[in-house]
Amino acid sequence: SQWPKMAEALLEQSPGFRASIEACAEALAPHTDWSLLEVLRGQPGAASLERVDVIQPVLFAMMVALAGLWREFGVVPDAVVGHSQGEIAAAHVAGALSLEDAARIVALRSRLIAEQLGAGAMAAVSLSAEQLGPRLEPYGSRLALAVDNGPASTAVSGDPEAIDELVASLEAEGVFARKIRVTYASHCAHIEAVRPALLEALAELRPRRAAIPMISTVDGRVLDGTELDAEYWYRNLRQTVRFAEASEVLLDSGHRL
Secondary structure (H helix, E strand, C coil): CCCCCCCHHHHHHCHHHHHHHHHHHHHHHHHCCCCHHHHHCCCCCCCCCCCHHHHHHHHHHHHHHHHHHHHHCCCCCCCEECCCCHHHHHHHHHCCCCHHHHHHHHHHHHHHHHHHCCCCEEEEECCCHHHHHHHHHHHHHHEEEEEEEECCEEEEEECHHHHHHHHHHHHHHCCCEEECCCCCCCCCHHHHHHHHHHHHHCCCCCCCCCCCCEECCCCCCEECCCCCCHHHHHHHHHCCECHHHHHHHHHHCCCCC
């Protein structure tokens, strides 16, 4: 989802996009030791996109700036959904988080991931959650359903050795399974290590009522925005991403592209 200089053309051609990125850079600056603009422009010596504490804030800024750009062209959302860390940007776009609070969440949380999490792995699998469940049972707490995207798209998270075993087993069945390029395991028990520090770091968040409905991929329901406290952002990182369920809520409430 990212590549070097991915915002280069928009930074040069769109004043609105550039202004949004600059606002994100200012909001992120108190919590980072690198420059958002240097990273996006691929300048020599810029922080590496391979760092989780860099790529997550960078992608957050891209999401926020692109949403602002779409608004300039008259594309105003009737509802928002965010996938995993994308919920942070979605909450800001919905009006439930200030830019400063949203930047604090993504920067401090990704830093804790980088500092505290040990080795983990994830894999994408072309099975439904129901089909995958029995295949995970032999692994116990070593693996967990990380993401439920739909009837043929899930992700698994957990111990690297167990992920390797599962991928090999699924491939032997003729099921598509591929490791995801990450060095940590989100949406599984590994995340519990960061909970105390994360709750402390985000204790001063001030979520507010959203101006646009936000469908949660944590709870699978519409939120009013005031629920988006520190505990929510821990659960967003720890629990299964219920994207399929959130999509059904969108469709059932009449939202279409």
